């Protein structure tokens with residue numbers, strides 16, 4: 362059995378080798394394990410005695426796994442307080458991942474911590490001679506993530522938008538996508554970020570006739586397709602199994618995507 | 633190809649494989665996806681009258697040999713059930729079993745009345761979840777007296793066939809089954825999960841499940857379930873849904889031979905995904921054809937002893 366299979370159903374404790382503080386609320390952990398994760402997949406991170414939550418993988422280089430997370434609620438705030446040398450539980454990888462063809466022109470659109478999985482995509486896709494437009498957006502320049510890392514990648518053009526205009530275009534990053542789509546030659550569009558942004562991207566791509574793939578988030582219990590908590594209306598596709606990377610076409614047909622999600626007891630909550 | 637139809641409490645199931653409660657059963661969309669994948673019937677996640685919050689994660693652990701869970705039966709309450717069940721019944725591929733849950737005997741009245749209005753094909757009463765013991769004490773299904781009380785009450789407030797979901801964690805499973813039958817139960821679902829059991833992390837010496845202990849299901853419990861289903865089959869006249877550790881079509885055939893009319897399938901989804909339902913019916917069909925059996929109902933209770 363390979364390592365990935367061993368950690369699929371039961372968490373394994375691994376050491377946090379290094380911690381980088383990305384901004385006031387966001388940190389990246391370098392975990393001492395490789396699970397053979399593909400860009401777009403996620404893992405469940407377990408803090409014994411606290412909780413276990415799904416987080417996207419920001420990079421898996423064959424020897425370590427990176428996660429970039431926002432100190433949001435009770436679990437991620439505790440995670441935020443850990444130090445180098447501490448251990449966390451990890452299991453996975455779970456779900457679908459991004460795919461592309463050799464030489465594709467890809468537009469990657471990231472909002473917030475969505476920059477992390479998109480950075481993973483960029484890193485892998487350039488190995489397949491893809492040309493990449495990396496579009497990032499945030500409320501202001503202090504909240505933009507991974508800029509220096511993205512700038513260092515060859516064949517990657519960085520585009521920035523901020524709501525307050527403190528860096529790059531003043532406005533939404535979807536405006537940049539619109540221009541790129543209008544200029545033509547885009548093979549695929551990938552996106553990870555707030556769902557309203559993603560919804561707009563799905564619409565823009567379908568108008569332009571370009572295929573899009575989107576990282577979707579839903580409340581998850583198991584993370585491996587058993588409980589049915591993250592089934593999307595109406596197809597019943599599980600965000601943890603048929604997702605988290607889902608096609609724009611499938612999402613456009615969902616009465617749920619961009620409108621509501623479900624809380625921890627399964628009740629609908631408007632976005 | 634053999635006829636896989638099973639008539640159960642007057643309801644016709646296109647095949648005997650019924651999705652067990654708690655798996656893929658939170659929404660209509662999940663149930664319909666499972667029905668499209670080949671389940672012969674589906675059971676909702678346990679429905680409460682009011683919102684009930686479950687346990688924190690981790691709630692599930694899977695291994696090659698067994699599965700363990702302590703989800704803590706979270707549910708949004710009857711309003712969500714109204715919306716989701718109506719949505720399911722609009723499409724209604726295969727029969728719907730509404731699984732209901734309540735804290736105490738008297739609390740079953742309100743939830744069963746409400747769920748009856750939603751018109752499921754059958755109602756299953758969950759008296760047996762081992763994961764909420766801390767909250768509610770020993771499951772109702774562990775007491776002959778309590779089981780009889782609940783069944784009488786539930787029967788008086790619904791005209792739907794009533795299935796009693798049994799606990800395997802009792803001294804006298806046959807006695808409990810007989811008590812349920814005598815009180816008027818139309819069928820039994822044998823069984824809920826075993827235990828509770830404990831899975832720990834060697835490194836931290838901590839139980840992994842947030843609830844510390846959980847109910848055990850999956851391949852490892854199959855021999856225990858087969859034996860106990862057979863014990864009960866020999867003692868009662870009402871039909872049985874045999875549930876526990878059924879992963880393959882052959883497992884399902886064994887369960888029926890031990891006395892089950894329908895076969896509950898939950899943890900299989902962990903191993904083979906929902907596509908496993910179609911694979912199981914293919915295997916069942918193959919075996920029946922090979923043995924010249926044209927009606928699956930003919931194998932029920934045919935264990936040779």
Ligand SMILES: Cc1cc2nc3c(=O)[nH]c(=O)nc-3n(C[C@H](O)[C@H](O)[C@H](O)COP(=O)(O)OP(=O)(O)OC[C@H]3O[C@@H](n4cnc5c(N)ncnc54)[C@H](O)[C@@H]3O)c2cc1C
Nearest residue numbers: 414415416417429430431434435436437578579580581605
């Ligand atoms: C596939 C996937 C990938 C994700 N990747 C990242 C990532 O790379 N970085 C990051 O910072 N965050 C990521 N998230 C979100 C992350 O899971 C939540 O921020 C985290 O669960 C919050 O937990 P908490 O205890 O800190 O907050 P809580 O106080 O428990 O909840 C705050 C909010 O977080 C969400 N949430 C809580 N629990 C869950 C759960 N079990 N499953 C899904 N959502 C939940 C809900 O919207 C909730 O309202 C991802 C979520 C999913 C589903």
Ligand SMILES: Cc1cc2nc3c(=O)[nH]c(=O)nc-3n(C[C@H](O)[C@H](O)[C@H](O)COP(=O)(O)O)c2cc1C
Nearest residue numbers: 652653654678701758823824849850876877898899
């Ligand atoms: C994740 C999970 C959740 C469950 N939730 C419920 C539930 O809400 N109500 C219930 O009556 N049984 C519940 N069960 C028990 C199953 O319906 C079934 O009785 C048991 O798992 C044995 O069958 P299996 O081995 O095919 O899974 C649950 C089981 C699992 C694995």
